[in-house]
Amino acid sequence: MVTNQKCSKCGRKATINLSYDKRNYCDSCFLKMIEKRVRKDIRTSNKIEPRGSVKLLNDDSKEFFLTKQLLKNIFGKHLTIKEVKKASKETLIPTNLDREVKEKLEIYLENKKEKPSRKKILHNVLEEEIIEMCRIKKIKIGKKEKKNSLIESIEKPYPGTKFALAKSLKKIFP
Numbered sequence: 001m002v003t004n005q006k007c008s009k010c011g012r013k014a015t016i017n018l019s020y021d022k023r024n025y026c027d028s029c030f031l032k033m034i035e036k037r038v039r040k041d042i043r044t045s046n047k048i049e050p051r052g053s054v055k056l057l058n059d060d061s062k063e064f065f066l067t068k069q070l071l072k073n074i075f076g077k078h079l080t081i082k083e084v085k086k087a088s089k090e091t092l093i094p095t096n097l098d099r100e101v102k103e104k105l106e107i108y109l110e111n112k113k114e115k116p117s118r119k120k121i122l123h124n125v126l127e128e129e130i131i132e133m134c135r136i137k138k139i140k141i142g143k144k145e146k147k148n149s150l151i152e153s154i155e156k157p158y159p160g161t162k163f164a165l166a167k168s169l170k171k172i173f174p
């Protein structure tokens with residue numbers, strides 16, 4: 001944890017020290033940074049129609065509860081969120097970057113035929129970041145992601161590898 005360090009953005013006391021980032025953040029600057037990333041993804045991907053409704057998979061995960069809060073913050077009354085227990089083609093599926101990289105890499109390396117093309121959200125946010133957000137927003141964390149030992153062993157000496165992998169895999173599975 002961070003001690004006596006200052007937020008790189010606003011200079012207040014830092015509370016968050018991410019594994020891949022030398023900068024430190026306070027809760028509020030950290031939330032803003034991740035929300036900006038999620039907003040940008042929503043804006044550029046057309047997966048949610050503003051003033052419409054969205055089917056959101058409720059799998060009782062931290063990713064689901066966090067997504068629900070984020071969508072409410074971003075769209076307010078302009079989006080109706082319908083929680084569903086079973087995913088169909090148009091269902092928005094909460095996930096995290098660790099899971100996406102792991103799944104896509106396995107599909108790629110094992111030459112599987114399936115295509116990971118369902119609508120996802122939080123696919124560009126590390127589980128580590130999601131856990132920090134849940135702590136700030138007081139969302140229960142519950143089950144943690146099963147890590148892939150190969151990816152973790154590269155990430156450790158080369159922090160940021162997961163983001164780079166996600167970017168490369170996006171070209172293979174757009």
Ligand SMILES: [Zn+2]
Binds near residue numbers: 010012027028029030
């Ligand atoms: Zn700050």
